[in-house]
Amino acid sequence: LLFSLFREKKRRRVVELTEKMLVDGDTGSTSDWDDRWNHIKKFLERSGPFMHPDFEPSTESLQFMLETCKILVIGAGGLGCELLKNLALSGFRNIHVVDMDTIDVSNLNRQFLFRAKDVGRPKADVAADFINSQFHIIVCGLDSIVARRWMNGMLLSLLVYEDGVLDPSSIIPLIDGGTEGFKGNARVIFPGMTACIDCTLELYPPQINFPMCTIASMPRLPEHCIEYVRILLWPKEMPFGDDVSLDGDDPEHIQWVYQKSLERAAEFSITGVTYRLTQGVVKRIIPAVASTNAAIAAACATEVFKIASSAYLPLNNYMVFNDVDGLYTYTFEAERKENCSACSQVPSDLHFSPSSKLQEVLDYLTESTSLQMKSPAITTTMDGKNKTLYLQVINLPFKLGLADGQELAVADVTTPQTVLFKLCFTS
Numbered sequence: 500l501l502f503s504l505f506r507e508k509k510r511r512r513v514v515e516l517t518e519k520m521l522v523d524g525d526t527g528s529t530s531d532w533d534d535r536w537n538h539i540k541k542f543l544e545r546s547g548p549f550m551h552p553d554f555e556p557s558t559e560s561l562q563f564m565l566e567t568c569k570i571l572v573i574g575a576g577g578l579g580c581e582l583l584k585n586l587a588l589s590g591f592r593n594i595h596v597v598d599m600d601t602i603d604v605s606n607l608n609r610q611f612l613f614r615a616k617d618v619g620r621p622k623a624d625v626a627a628d629f630i631n632s633q634f635h636i637i638v639c640g641l642d643s644i645v646a647r648r649w650m651n652g653m654l655l656s657l658l659v660y661e662d663g664v665l666d667p668s669s670i671i672p673l674i675d676g677g678t679e680g681f682k683g684n685a686r687v688i689f690p691g692m693t694a695c696i697d698c699t700l701e702l703y704p705p706q707i708n709f710p711m712c713t714i715a716s717m718p719r720l721p722e723h724c725i726e727y728v729r730i731l732l733w734p735k736e737m738p739f740g741d742d743v744s745l746d747g748d749d750p751e752h753i754q755w756v757y758q759k760s761l762e763r764a765a766e767f768s769i770t771g772v773t774y775r776l777t778q779g780v781v782k783r784i785i786p787a788v789a790s791t792n793a794a795i796a797a798a799c800a801t802e803v804f805k806i807a808s809s810a811y812l813p814l815n816n817y818m819v820f821n822d823v824d825g826l827y828t829y830t831f832e833a834e835r836k837e838n839c840s841a842c843s844q845v846p847s848d849l850h851f852s853p854s855s856k857l858q859e860v861l862d863y864l865t866e867s868t869s870l871q872m873k874s875p876a877i878t879t880t881m882d883g884k885n886k887t888l889y890l891q892v893i894n895l896p897f898k899l900g901l902a903d904g905q906e907l908a909v910a911d912v913t914t915p916q917t918v919l920f921k922l923c924f925t926s
């Protein structure tokens with residue numbers, strides 16, 4: 500279905516384009532030298548054993564990729580830059596890049612928002628319009644799970660359902676690449692059809708921290724010494740005054756932590772504390788490995804090529820790559836989660852006893868491995884009015900207001916949409 504849809508979109512746009520070219524008298528290919536796209540044409544203009552069964556080789560696919568297909572690349576770091584190069588060399592010319600210098604979802608919004616005409620409009624609406632009206636495929640080369648989930652939620656919010664049936668033309672495919680040191684993954688998501696980011700949230704484990712007893716009394720690694728200074732010494736000594744929290748981007752802060760970590764390391768005869776490592780630990784930097792980025796970017800760009808040309812079946816749907824020790828890779832089909840809070844269209848049940856407190860719900864929303872929210876804000880409807888459940892009441896039991904079956908709407912940075920839950924009282 501999706502492939503025929505893409506073919507149709509493509510055909511329509513090629514027709515539009517050809518008409519436009521006739522009007523402009525522009526051949527559109529002046530910057531190409533002869534045979535520039537020969538390597539691509541070999542895949543698109545003749546048939547082969549791995550082709551999509553419904554694909555008919557023609558010159559249209561290349562035309563579509565060169566002139567019409569618009570791709571949004573999110574992230575221009577190690578992975579993103581590699582991706583951009585691969586896409587450009589594969590024949591994609593309409594590439595829009597959104598980069599975030601710091602990991603912050605509000606930044607993602609700002610990038611979309613930077614247009615005077617949009618002032619005063621809801622951020623999520625502007626972002627939705629921007630994506631929906633422009634792009635055929637979205638590629639994420641991000642190092643932030645929150646930003647990835649936000650993008651996932653955005654694409655889900657663009658889906659159109661008619662009588663509960665998904666309109667396939669509202670689907671914008673998401674190709675997601677991620678790397679962490681020597682490990683990486685590439686996945687293909689058709690929002691509303693295949694497993695989304697939140698369906699497989701358990702695959703992203705919460706940050707691993709060193710046990711506190713190791714940090715406090717039995718350090719063995721240079722990292723333990725740096726963590727000791729970061730977690731225990733800084734709050735105790737407050738070297739830059741009260742209320743000044745440790746800033747990983749402030750060289751004076753890092754210098755202080757570095758010196759104290761050296762002292763701590765000397766005490767336990769531990770070597771290896773460096774300024775660079777100190778900054779890495781404080782800022783939680785996992786070293787980027789160029790070869791991992793290259794492999795994952797290549798896999799992602801290949802998927803973009805397959806989907807845009809509709810000449811090959813896309814990855815189904817998750818590829819894991821690991822070159823920590825030798826080289827290991829496999830693919831599997833991540834399955835949709837029936838009650839996924841992002842893509843299931845059904846409010847998930849929250850089971851609590853009537854004497855539970857709002858704080859317990861908040862804890863659950865942030866600590867559950869399948870939700871991993873960051874700073875949830877809950878609203879509900881009471882007596883026909885929308886009510887925000889304020890922090891002041893978090894320690895009061897539900898029976899003072901909330902009822903069994905009550906719907907709770909939760910807003911969080913991990914998604915542009917509010918997520919609905921249904922409160923179910925357990926006895």
Ligand SMILES: [Zn+2]
Nearest residue numbers: 695698839842
């Ligand atoms: Zn999902």
